[in-house]
Amino acid sequence: MANFNPLEEMLDSFSRDERFLKTIKEVSASRDKPYKYVSENEKDKILSMDSLCEDVYEKMRKKYTNVAKHSSVDGLHYIKSNNDLKLIFIEFKHVNLGSDEIYNKAIDDLKIKLKLKPLETLSCVFPHLIDKYCKKDKDEINYLLLKAKKYYFVVYKDISNNPKPNLHKNLNRDLISVKRLAKHPFEKVYIVDSFSFEKIMKSLDNPND
Secondary structure, eight states: OOOOOHHHHHHHHHHTOTTTEEEHHHHTOOSSSOOOOSOOOTTOEEEEHHHHHHHHHHHHHTTOSSOOOOOOOSEEEEEEETTEEEEEEEEEEEEOOOSHHHHHHHHHHHHHHHHHHHHHIIIIIHHHHHHHHOSSOHHHHHHHHHHSEEEEEEEEEEOOSSOOTTHHHHHHHHTHHHHTTBTTTBSEEEEEEHHHHHHHHHHHTOTTO
């Protein structure tokens, strides 16, 4: 019989709430760019960290004044593997990388945001979620969060009319500072296109991984 995992139970409770469990199509939608989705499959669902973050923020605003809203990754997927729990932090980026000038400007901006979002999700958003939604086992949940294997995906989609040659190779080279978030606090950092994202996610779902 598997051991009871209060962190898993917390995530399961979020997954039973339609406010928080959304399709990848919804979570990956860009607000300020034409809507281009990673997956059209309505069955592909993950937790919307933006929705969870917003919910915590609204609850805190009722108690405190001048509360700053934390930034978060777009989505969270979790995989139960025997007695282990894998947490997959996902940030979707729709970027226009059609020219060297646009590319260089975008990279400078991405370096900061792509490092900040997962760290703030882990160190700020999660503690607030645990504090607000868990009435007991808080210390154990924090321990399990620290212990859990965590992965970080940056899933990009280039929306330029003239895709940059060797885009994947260039992004992995120029965003090396983002990839250095592995092996602490993340087991591995992936910078991938949408097709690779789907493939790797399936491999992570393998209990033998």
